[in-house]
Amino acid sequence: MSQLFRILAVATVVNAGLLGQVFAHAHLKSAVPAENATVKVSPVEIDLTFSEGLNLKFSGATITGQGNATISTGQAKLAISDQKTLVIPLSTPLVPGAYTVNWTVLSTDGHKTKGSYTFTVKP
Template sequence: MPRSKSFALSLFVVCLLVGASFAGAASAHAKLVSATPAAGSMATPAPTELKLKFSEGVELKFTGVKVVGPKKDAVATGPATLDPKDNTLLIVPFKAALPDGKYTVDWHVLSTDGHKTKGSYSFQSMQ
């Protein structure tokens, strides 16, 4: 194979590999990795806050959490914060003790790479 064709083929392969790596990074989304209280769990004693761990960093300004209680009413929460050492860990305090019952957590986040994701899970609380 002539040298110029070999170089052109090598350059083409490198471009494909670089493009594929950018495409993989661009398609990433912040997924909920773990939660405290955990999905489907029985929290005893009743939790005082939620901790939501994501697969990548999230933008606090464009992130929200809504918690609905056993009587289908919204649960009062304080302002959400990110762990100062870990922008993948969202902390949402409850303003008051949670009565016994089932709670649903609806969340939405904007990851630091600009992708939006959302989800929902439930847990039980018992004093």
């Protein structure tokens, strides 16, 4: 019985360690414009809010439009209110059409994640 208890205790510790690593990654919680949203006017910036604080030096996003053309953006920054919101200023207004936001972030605990989503600017 003692041997079984030790095996279960070790398994529990290993499992908790692995779960901690999974939950430590910065996951996209919300975005403005939101995923699959249709907006009436061009946003002036893209705001990506994550579940963890971000390392700005290794975090960013690219926006592509029609024909996979890259949209010009300003330098990414973190929102003043927290270290979890990545702000991507747009250099010029977006014309009507579909856009894809591709993001890559490094959380302050050293885990890198990436993802993408789309939104549309209404004609």
